Structure formats: structure tokens, C-alpha cells
Amino acid sequence: MIDHFALGWITPILSFLLSCAGCAVGLTCTARARTSHGLASTVWLGIGAVSIGGTGIWVMHFVAMLGFHVRGTETRYDVLLTIASGLIAIVVVGLGLFIIRAAGVGPLALLAGGTVTGLGVAVMHYLGMRAVHVGVEITYAPVTVILSVAIAVVAATAGLWLSAKVQTIGAGIAATLIMGIAVSGMHYTGMAAMQAEVVRGTIVTPDVGVSVAALLGPLIIGVTVSTILLVLVVGLAPSAEESEAQEKFRDWQARQEEIQRETAEPRHRSQLL
Template sequence: MNATVSEFHYGMITPIAAYLMATLGAALGLRCTTRSLRNARGERGIAWLTLGAVSIGCGIWTMHFIAMIGFSVQGALVGYDTLMTLLSLLVAIAVVAVGVFLVGFRGAGPLNLGVAGTFTGLGVAAMHYLGMAALQTGGTVHYDLTTVLLSVVIAVVAATAALWAAVSISAVWATLGASLVMGGAVSLMHYTGMSAVTVSLVSGNSAPSADTGQLSLLLIMLAGPMTVLLLAGVIVMFDPEVVLGQGDWNRKQARRSVRETAGV
């Protein structure tokens, strides 16, 4: 029999928290990528690109599994395979890194952006469905193919737009605006993919739909990427050029030089 499936077991708490994490990861990633463009081929540039890729990848993965905390199947325990879950995290970081380094080194020309965006978008979709493959319900998970394809298209479009923004937008407020849009696009991809899900359970299974132990395990796994995002945020906040933008930082330095020259 098909069980009743819900994405909102805890109401709007998990969708909002998931969106905020996706937005945070995008904002940090965009600022880091912007910072790298001055010397993308140097060691510092590579370090900033790496931090940007890790931030975006962790933001996307954290968004997915925070949203999954709100996923419930009536009449079944919901659990996750640990290794498959961690594999989905590595996939998220790796595919974002490929896209970020492609546009960071080769620019946002139409062909390069299309290749990078398509690869990254397909990778983000793969992360999502790997995360779903880690799902354990005691039943069989089915997908509506049309809705799955729609979620993949959304992932590709979102990834392409994100990579374009990473190398084309440098103003702080524009970056924040782009991050809000990116967070929404990634969340839309997730919930579109989840709308494709139905779960068939063995008749007579009357297990509760919440498992405190599994939820605790998921929260523990979320702690790692969330800590990475926190550290990335600290690094970004302590780099004035990332926070202010290159133009504002240069103007600030110029004003300081004038004051020092004038003996103020």
C-alpha cells in the first residue's frame, strides 16, 4: 500500500531553516569566488576558490538534509544509511568545485558556463538522489519520472545561474540578492524532487513515523558541514575586501593613505 508522505512534519521550520542554510552557503561561496578573481591562478586564488566550492557544496547538502528532517512516512520509521549520506556530501562538494574552478580559471563564456553549469547541476541532482538512496523506510520508494526530470532541469538552471553570478557579480548587495535567489532555486529543486516520491509499505506495518535515534544521527552528521560554514563565515568576515568588495576596499585604503599623508 502507498503510505502518506509529508515534507512538513515539523511545519515550516525545516523549509525555512533549509532555505537559510542554502542562502548562507551561496553567499559565502559567491564572496569567496569574487575574492579569488584577482589572482585565481595563484595559491591564494586557488584557496579562495576551494573555500567557495566547499561553502556552496556544504550549503546545498545541509539544506537537503535539514529539509529531510521534516520528511515523514506515515506508518514507517525513517532512517538513513550513513555511508551513502556522507557520499552525497562528497559529491556535492566535488561537483560544485568542478564548476567553480572552471569558471574561475576559464571565465563565464557561454560555452564554458554551459558546460560547467550542466555538470554542476547534474551533480547537485545526483547528490539529492544519492541522499534519497540513503533513505531507509522499510518500504519501496518510487519516483515520478517527469517530476524527477523537472527537478534536474531546475538544478542545471540554478547551478548555471550561480556560476554566472560567482564571476559576474562583485557588489556586496548584489551578491546578497543573488544568494537569496540561489537559496530559493536550490530549495525549489529539492521540494520538486521530493514531490516525485511515493512510498509503498508492506501491509500491516504500523511502526511510528519518527525515530529519535536516527534523527540524532542525522543531526550529528549535519554538525560537520555546519561547522565548516561557520568557519568559512569567520574567514570571510575577517577579510575586509571580501566583505566590502574590491572597489569599496580600494577606496577605503585610498582615503586612509590620504589621511596618513596629511598627518591626520
């Protein structure tokens, strides 16, 4: 028997809050990317991809997985596949964000970006599940798998649209909650597709991977450090409104300098005559 809430409500609640936190920081980064240019805009989109893909999606997935348990077995994790799933989440979110920046938020761009990101998130989820070893065969219900992939694509499309449109604090809070619910919904739909044989008697221990306890310490340290760094970067950098004001001021300065040059040229010519 599969239990997705072996630790009670702490894993779904904590994973949802972490997802919301990552999405909130990511939306803040994409807002600043819209008011920046050149390398600065690219850097902000990259940080947004790490925030949304890393914390908002992958960390949510892993924390929720801590509540996963198959009765009569011990759960172990393949470290390389677990890390690979996290990198995939960051890369596909980054691809989606850059597609939207390059092509805008038209229907075709949203469809392309949402499809790429959604399918990538689904790959991340099922690769992360492939990294889990419980010593018994795990199978998946095809219809539920397809439903989870569809949810991932729809959620990714909505997330990319929100990343390009959110401007006010109220809209940002609403967008954060929507994205957190969507990510959690995709995860638990995918988990609902899992099926495992019932084990009776002695506990089955897989002969590959590391235990949850061995993986949990480095994960907590990594997530804590990266989250603090992301918050510091976002908190210390100028806000989207401040960046926009700075850009307008620089444009105004450039126009004033151009006017001064245009005014000075006739005076210089008259003096020569």
C-alpha cells in the first residue's frame, strides 16, 4: 500500500509554502527583468528560473516526496538522478522564460513556452520518481499520468503568462498562490498514478541509493543557503519600480544631452561665420 502522507500534513503544507516562496521570488525577478536591458535582464531571468524551477518546483517535489512510503519497504534515493531532476526543472523554466521574452506573450509564444516548460516539469517529476527505490516494482496508471502531464503544461503556460504580466503586489500574491496550487496539484496527480504491490513480512530494503536521512541533511543546507542568497539578491537590488524609474531618468538625460548638442551646433557655426 502506498502512503503519500506518511508524515501527516507537514509535508504537503511545507512543500506548498516552499513552492509559493520560490514562485514569489521568481515573479519578483521576472518583473525586474522586464524593466532591465541587456545582460541585466538576462541575469534576472536566470535567477527567476532558479527560483521558480529550483525552489518553486523541484524543492516542492522533493519535500512532498518525504511523505512517500510503501508499506513494508524502506525508501532510498539515487542521488545523481535526484540532482538531475532538479537541474532539468531549472533549465526548462529558463527556456520558457526566455521564449516569452523573445517572442512576447502571444498565443503561439505561450503555447510553445508552456509546452516546453510543462513537458520538462513532467520529465523532472517522473525522473525524480525514478530516483526513488523501494525494493518493489512501481507501475503507473497511464490515464492519470497523461492527466498530470496536461496539468503541468496548463500550469506552466499560466505561470509564464503571470511572469510576464504581474506588476502590482496584490496580483503578485494571487499569482504566487495560483502557481503554488498548480505545482502541488501536478505533483500529487502524478503521485496518484503510482501503483505498488503490497509487501508482507520482513521489511524490503533496496540495495541501491542512499537513505532519506543521509540525503536530508545536505538538502536542508543547500536549500537554506540558496534561499538566503536569492532573498538577499532580490532584497538588495533595486525594485522593478526603481529600475523603471532609473531607466526613464537615463532616457531623459540622454534626450537633454541630445537637445544641448543640437542647440550648441548652430551657435558654433554662427561663431565661425
